Amino acid sequence: MTTAPPRPHPWTGSAPPPARGARLAFSARRLRIAAVYGTLLAATTAVFAVSLMVGDYAIALPDVLLALTGEGKRLDVFFVQGVRLPRAWTAVLVGVALGIAGGVFQSLSRNPLGSPDIIGFTGGASTAAVATILVFGGTMTQVSIGAVIGGIATAGLVYLLALKKGVQGYRLILVGIGINALLLAVRDYLMTRADLTEAVAAQVWMIGSLHGRGWGEVIAVAIGVGVLGPAVLALGQRLRLMEMGDDTAHALGVPVQTTQVTALILASALTGAAIAVSGPIGFIALAAPQLARRLARTTGTPIFGAGLMGALLLVTADLVGQRALAPAQLPVGAVTAVIGGSYLIWLLYREWRTGRA
Numbered sequence: 001m002t003t004a005p006p007r008p009h010p011w012t013g014s015a016p017p018p019a020r021g022a023r024l025a026f027s028a029r030r031l032r033i034a035a036v037y038g039t040l041l042a043a044t045t046a047v048f049a050v051s052l053m054v055g056d057y058a059i060a061l062p063d064v065l066l067a068l069t070g071e072g073k074r075l076d077v078f079f080v081q082g083v084r085l086p087r088a089w090t091a092v093l094v095g096v097a098l099g100i101a102g103g104v105f106q107s108l109s110r111n112p113l114g115s116p117d118i119i120g121f122t123g124g125a126s127t128a129a130v131a132t133i134l135v136f137g138g139t140m141t142q143v144s145i146g147a148v149i150g151g152i153a154t155a156g157l158v159y160l161l162a163l164k165k166g167v168q169g170y171r172l173i174l175v176g177i178g179i180n181a182l183l184l185a186v187r188d189y190l191m192t193r194a195d196l197t198e199a200v201a202a203q204v205w206m207i208g209s210l211h212g213r214g215w216g217e218v219i220a221v222a223i224g225v226g227v228l229g230p231a232v233l234a235l236g237q238r239l240r241l242m243e244m245g246d247d248t249a250h251a252l253g254v255p256v257q258t259t260q261v262t263a264l265i266l267a268s269a270l271t272g273a274a275i276a277v278s279g280p281i282g283f284i285a286l287a288a289p290q291l292a293r294r295l296a297r298t299t300g301t302p303i304f305g306a307g308l309m310g311a312l313l314l315v316t317a318d319l320v321g322q323r324a325l326a327p328a329q330l331p332v333g334a335v336t337a338v339i340g341g342s343y344l345i346w347l348l349y350r351e352w353r354t355g356r357a
Helices: 019-051 062-067 074-110 121-134 140-162 171-191 195-208 216-234 236-242 246-251 256-278 284-297 303-321 334-351
Strands: none
Touching: 019 062, 019 074, 019 284, 019 303, 062 074, 062 284, 074 171, 074 216, 074 236, 074 256, 074 303, 121 140, 121 171, 121 195, 140 171, 140 216, 140 256, 140 303, 171 195, 216 236, 236 246, 236 256, 236 284, 236 303, 246 256, 256 284, 284 303, 284 334, 303 334
């Protein structure tokens, strides 16, 4: 039995090459991803500009541009360069860090609930930071170091407890939730043993806020993102292959356990660097990777897109927190909790409807 020859193209009269459809689909997918990432970047830039303009002391956009160069009214320069610009940059960089970290955890667990604030890494970083504040009376630098160490230590503990013939996503999440509950209990115990002044300071930090953040915080989180972000992105291809299963990834030459450990350490350090300057801001790491994935329609978790989405979500949430009840300000952690809680309910409902929960 012979196969029929390919049918001629209705316009050219010749048969198209077999891979042409695949190449076109690949090109269309890349164009869509580029368009989505460009839109996220443009939207973040627009919200960033608005955050420099609005406030109790409003500044027009042309005056903002002058103030960025050090020109214009002295009061404009003070508010733009000294108050609003470092806060906006902190929001962007913390959002990038949390988005990338959330993308890594969801890729490793192969579960949309696999984010650092759900499975304990945020709890480890925040507990270590609170202990540094309450027990050691640490400075901001020491709190930052403590948060990073706490996040990495929690990652190592969760990984070791979840390790049984490889790390399975559901086991990683369940172990992380249990460790998170224990860490939160330790944190609450430390709060009860602290004096009132220290407890209030720690409680304000735990809410998650960008109020009063200056250039010191911007530099700290920028160093974390600049060093750890490229290292995580370099693992992107391995993580995408591992989402197909450990056996498949191993057959394709991916060192599975080495990649898991490296990715966990890097993502936990990113989480700690973000939390150290902003407090434990929830749900950005949970929502950003999934929203970026749905917009770009990718099969795997888009690490770079998750960072862009995290920046947009956090700078927008901070702007809402500043202006929703003006002149009073809401901590950005409260705003993200409302948005993220609603998103989590929708996600659980969707998982239930599709029979995966």
